[in-house]
Amino acid sequence: MKIESALADIVGATHVFDLTVRPGSTEEVARCLALLSHEKMPVVTVGGRTGLVDATRAEDGQVTLSTERLTGLHPVDVERRQVLCGAGAKLEAVQDWAGRKGLRFGVDLGARGSCTIGGNVATNAGGSRVLRYGMMRQNIAGLEVVLADGTVLSDLRGLPKNNAGYDLKQIFVGSEGTLGVVTQALLQLAPSPGASASALLAFASFDAAMKAADTLRSRYAQVLSAVEIMWRSYYARTARALLKDAPLPVSDEHPIYLLVQIEAGEETNDLLLAALEALDGVADGAVAQTAAQEAALWAIRDASEIIEHSHPRVLSFDVSLRPGDFAQYLVKVEVALARLPNPSTLYSFGHLCDGNVHFMIGYEPSGGQGDEAIEHCVYGPLADVQPSSISAEHGIGREKMHHLWRSRDAAEIDVMNRLRRALDPAGILNPHIRFEAL
Amino acid sequence: MKIESALADIVGATHVFDLTVRPGSTEEVARCLALLSHEKMPVVTVGGRTGLVDATRAEDGQVTLSTERLTGLHPVDVERRQVLCGAGAKLEAVQDWAGRKGLRFGVDLGARGSCTIGGNVATNAGGSRVLRYGMMRQNIAGLEVVLADGTVLSDLRGLPKNNAGYDLKQIFVGSEGTLGVVTQALLQLAPSPGASASALLAFASFDAAMKAADTLRSRYAQVLSAVEIMWRSYYARTARALLKDAPLPVSDEHPIYLLVQIEAGEETNDLLLAALEALDGVADGAVAQTAAQEAALWAIRDASEIIEHSHPRVLSFDVSLRPGDFAQYLVKVEVALARLPNPSTLYSFGHLCDGNVHFMIGYEPSGGQGDEAIEHCVYGPLADVQPSSISAEHGIGREKMHHLWRSRDAAEIDVMNRLRRALDPAGILNPHIRFEAL
Numbered sequence: 066m067k068i069e070s071a072l073a074d075i076v077g078a079t080h081v082f083d084l085t086v087r088p089g090s091t092e093e094v095a096r097c098l099a100l101l102s103h104e105k106m107p108v109v110t111v112g113g114r115t116g117l118v119d120a121t122r123a124e125d126g127q128v129t130l131s132t133e134r135l136t137g138l139h140p141v142d143v144e145r146r147q148v149l150c151g152a153g154a155k156l157e158a159v160q161d162w163a164g165r166k167g168l169r170f171g172v173d174l175g176a177r178g179s180c181t182i183g184g185n186v187a188t189n190a191g192g193s194r195v196l197r198y199g200m201m202r203q204n205i206a207g208l209e210v211v212l213a214d215g216t217v218l219s220d221l222r223g224l225p226k227n228n229a230g231y232d233l234k235q236i237f238v239g240s241e242g243t244l245g246v247v248t249q250a251l252l253q254l255a256p257s258p259g260a261s262a263s264a265l266l267a268f269a270s271f272d273a274a275m276k277a278a279d280t281l282r283s284r285y286a287q288v289l290s291a292v293e294i295m296w297r298s299y300y301a302r303t304a305r306a307l308l309k310d311a312p313l314p315v316s317d318e319h320p321i322y323l324l325v326q327i328e329a330g331e332e333t334n335d336l337l338l339a340a341l342e343a344l345d346g347v348a349d350g351a352v353a354q355t356a357a358q359e360a361a362l363w364a365i366r367d368a369s370e371i372i373e374h375s376h377p378r379v380l381s382f383d384v385s386l387r388p389g390d391f392a393q394y395l396v397k398v399e400v401a402l403a404r405l406p407n408p409s410t411l412y413s414f415g416h417l418c419d420g421n422v423h424f425m426i427g428y429e430p431s432g433g434q435g436d437e438a439i440e441h442c443v444y445g446p447l448a449d450v451q452p453s454s455i456s457a458e459h460g461i462g463r464e465k466m467h468h469l470w471r472s473r474d475a476a477e478i479d480v481m482n483r484l485r486r487a488l489d490p491a492g493i494l495n496p497h498i499r500f501e502a503l
Numbered sequence: 504m505k506i507e508s509a510l511a512d513i514v515g516a517t518h519v520f521d522l523t524v525r526p527g528s529t530e531e532v533a534r535c536l537a538l539l540s541h542e543k544m545p546v547v548t549v550g551g552r553t554g555l556v557d558a559t560r561a562e563d564g565q566v567t568l569s570t571e572r573l574t575g576l577h578p579v580d581v582e583r584r585q586v587l588c589g590a591g592a593k594l595e596a597v598q599d600w601a602g603r604k605g606l607r608f609g610v611d612l613g614a615r616g617s618c619t620i621g622g623n624v625a626t627n628a629g630g631s632r633v634l635r636y637g638m639m640r641q642n643i644a645g646l647e648v649v650l651a652d653g654t655v656l657s658d659l660r661g662l663p664k665n666n667a668g669y670d671l672k673q674i675f676v677g678s679e680g681t682l683g684v685v686t687q688a689l690l691q692l693a694p695s696p697g698a699s700a701s702a703l704l705a706f707a708s709f710d711a712a713m714k715a716a717d718t719l720r721s722r723y724a725q726v727l728s729a730v731e732i733m734w735r736s737y738y739a740r741t742a743r744a745l746l747k748d749a750p751l752p753v754s755d756e757h758p759i760y761l762l763v764q765i766e767a768g769e770e771t772n773d774l775l776l777a778a779l780e781a782l783d784g785v786a787d788g789a790v791a792q793t794a795a796q797e798a799a800l801w802a803i804r805d806a807s808e809i810i811e812h813s814h815p816r817v818l819s820f821d822v823s824l825r826p827g828d829f830a831q832y833l834v835k836v837e838v839a840l841a842r843l844p845n846p847s848t849l850y851s852f853g854h855l856c857d858g859n860v861h862f863m864i865g866y867e868p869s870g871g872q873g874d875e876a877i878e879h880c881v882y883g884p885l886a887d888v889q890p891s892s893i894s895a896e897h898g899i900g901r902e903k904m905h906h907l908w909r910s911r912d913a914a915e916i917d918v919m920n921r922l923r924r925a926l927d928p929a930g931i932l933n934p935h936i937r938f939e940a941l
């Protein structure tokens with residue numbers, strides 16, 4: 066094919082296969098995109114493919130641009146606490162790399178072993194430590210991005226302050242590959258907190274758990290790294306699957322579980338115990354005594370893949386609300402699901418303090434009832450809860466783009482399209498992701 | 504004049520005077536801008552006019568849009584720690600408003616009594632507490648902006664997480680009124696730290712002061728609100744002018760002064776004393792014993808206006824560097840200034856930990872030596888120090904726009920213009936601010 070051989074001329078024949086191109090440098094990315102823009106050829110950028118909104122699947126005739134060769138990790142700048150990474154570097158590799166210098170990259174999520182820094186930037190990834198470190202946006206000191214026409218836009222200066230014109234990197238964070246291909250990121254690091262300690266706590270109600278989370282946040286803000294919530298159905302299913310016949314760390318008969326993590330150097334254990342003592346309404350709990358036990362608690366929280374394989378069909382949602390609105394909203398979703406002809410199971414978990422809960426809904430499509438009926442049960446009640454969003458951290462991709470109007474008004478969607486046309490007039494970057502008003 | 508009467512039809516005759524229009528609501532702003540876009544009539548947006556880069560001066564025939572009537576302060580949302588404010592609200596009014604609910608708006612700067620929230624957003628204002636709270640960008644939970652064509656773009660949802668499409672508010676922060684008129688901002692507040700304590704410390708060298716600042720930052724990160732630096736010329740001039748014949752808090756014979764502030768509730772005083780004990784190399788110092796004494800120390804730091812009136816002509820600079828690069832850079836500036844035919848005085852002060860130092864250079868223009876020669880002494884040596892920026896926090900305005908190329912490359916400047924055309928195709932918003940490559 067003509068386009069394949071032209072791409073092979075740029076990146077070398079071994080790095081083009083079946084319309085997938087794997088450039089090895091920023092310059093190669095730039096030359097590939099300039100060519101594809103010129104040919105008005107759509108291109109899908111792919112990182113670790115761990116995204117949850119069906120954004121990286123190329124359609125017939127579309128080129129896939131993979132960042133898998135852009136994995137360079139530069140030496141950590143210990144004084145400025147920054148590190149420059151290739152977009153294809155895995156999140157976990159970056160975490161380890163920073164860790165060797167006694168520093169920490171704050172963003173963390175279950176897919177750390179597979180997801181890439183470029184994907185994290187493009188989705189403005191969140192994860193379990195947002196309450197301490199913020200989302201990906203807050204951890205980026207500089208970006209290098211290639212625009213659709215091959216222009217290399219680079220701001221890797223990493224100055225804490227720079228108001229000389231617009232801060233262009235901001236527009237690429239969370240743009241899901243529609244405005245440019247991220248080739249490098251300068252990441253801001255934090256001091257490594259040294260030690261961590263976690264506890265799994267059970268509560269008799271969402272309100273009790275919420276109150277405990279508020280107490281933790283207000284009294285232990287500086288040392289609290291995570292407060293993850295799991296509803297019973299999620300906890301019971303993942304813990305049982307992981308632990309088989311071994312006893313669960315906490316019985317699975319409670320409605321709500323919080324996984325709490327404190328990281329504070331030498332004082333970590335004492336602070337965790339003090340924090341737990343300060344909480345009311347804890348029905349049951351387990352404090353990890355060893356690193357292995359701590360990892361085991363986190364494995365339960367991170368095991369959403371188990372749910373994915375528990376039903377013939379599983380849909381994932383990622384709604385954002387004010388934390389206080391959850392209990393009431395969830396009841397409405399449950400009521401709506403219960404009214405559907407086919408039975409379904411709701412698994413809820415997520416990042417409580419951010420107002421971000423993930424639902425996974427498992428069911429068996431049959432008798433004409435498909436995904437739309439399920440989506441209706443989730444998004445219908447969401448409209449009554451304001452403010453809210455259909456995507457807290459996963460982005461929209463193909464899967465949620467048809468629901469964008471639920472969370473953004475016509476003016477916002479119009480401006481998204483104006484920006485997109487300004488930076489990618491030929492419309493070649495991830496064109497399958499569309500911003501459409503109702 | 505035709506345009507004036509058309510504007511008067513929108514805002515009422517009492518609110519249009521001499522080509523200045525003072526809309527009283529978002530809707531009026533929208534109607535004014537739609538009209539001006541239609542007429543291709545340039546408009547300069549004006550807040551508190553405290554900006555330092557000559558950005559708000561209208562030229563002949565240009566309309567001035569003042570936000571002075573958009574001062575509404577909505578009730579503080581204590582639970583979410585957010586407050587919705589009109590763009591024309593004064594920063595100090597917002598600080599006080601939040602304070603009444605035991606909350607704090609983190610951004611603070613010397614012009615607090617006059618500058619507006621809209622101006623703070625448009626300039627991405629910094630100030631003295633950036634090391635604790637970040638810049639304006641980090642303190643904005645939502646924005647309402649009117650685009651040039653009158654489109655109202657509103658995201659006042661204030662969700663901690665929302666990845667449903669682009670985070671559009673980001674592009675308006677720091678855009679100096681060139682992309683839209685900010686009409687409302689939803690601000691993120693922090694718990695009020697309750698008490699504050701400050702000390703003025705003198706050091707024998709920049710390096711000694713830098714070392715002390717690093718110690719403070721690494722050990723007292725959570726309670727440290729400010730580390731402001733003043734070089735002797737600045738301290739001596741402002742302190743003497745304010746205190747007249749009264750004794751100075753610390754003698755003015757040291758080369759470098761740090762003004763350190765700790766805010767930590769009941770423990771504030773103890774922590775400040777402990778912090779001071781931890782520091783090496785302090786040559787002299789004074790700890791404020793009362794709120795009045797603390798205010799007096801801060802008045803010295805905030806009295807840059809005294810410098811402005813100390814010479815026939817005073818130029819202000821706002822460079823951004825890595826903190827460690829300052830000492831060396833400053834020497835070069837001093838050497839260059841000393842080589843000019845006319846004598847000049849350099850007053851340096853600013854936000855040490857952010858790598859952001861302000862210079863004010865006073866001189867008497869004569870014998871053909873004007874501002875350009877002075878600028879050359881500042882920006883010439885800056886080119887040798889990378890990374891660096893000609894504007895850390897003030898923006899570029901008319902005054903610095905011709906130097907933009909020193910801090911942004913041609914691709915960046917091109918993209919700024921692309922974005923601007925996308926949002927303001929008629930080019931009516933602050934057209935005097937231009938982004939030009941060399």
Ligand SMILES: Cc1cc2nc3c(=O)[nH]c(=O)nc-3n(C[C@H](O)[C@H](O)[C@H](O)COP(=O)(O)OP(=O)(O)OC[C@H]3O[C@@H](n4cnc5c(N)ncnc54)[C@H](O)[C@@H]3O)c2cc1C
Nearest residue numbers: 112113114115116120175181183184185187191192242247
């Ligand atoms: C078990 C599991 C747990 C997860 N937990 C979380 C979580 O807690 N929080 C969270 O936010 N997400 C979570 N995710 C989702 C996912 O890991 C994140 O969205 C991640 O940031 C995607 O990175 P990736 O490299 O896999 O990107 P991909 O899936 O390859 O791509 C994602 C999007 O980014 C674009 N993209 C990728 N690389 C680039 C680039 N270099 N330049 C421009 N665009 C690019 C793609 O085109 C696509 O639109 C989880 C996923 C799994 C499987």
Ligand SMILES: Cc1cc2nc3c(=O)[nH]c(=O)nc-3n(C[C@H](O)[C@H](O)[C@H](O)COP(=O)(O)OP(=O)(O)OC[C@H]3O[C@@H](n4cnc5c(N)ncnc54)[C@H](O)[C@@H]3O)c2cc1C
Nearest residue numbers: 550551552553554558613619621622623625629630680685
């Ligand atoms: C004594 C003193 C100390 C200062 N210290 C600091 C400091 O420490 N840190 C710092 O960052 N700055 C500082 N400044 C500069 C100045 O106060 C800030 O830039 C401030 O944010 C400007 O606000 P303003 O309302 O006065 O804006 P203006 O001066 O009126 O306008 C500034 C720019 O913003 C635009 N603008 C204003 N309002 C809007 C709006 N509603 N929508 C769109 N665009 C708008 C204008 O067009 C212009 O381009 C200081 C100034 C003084 C006089």
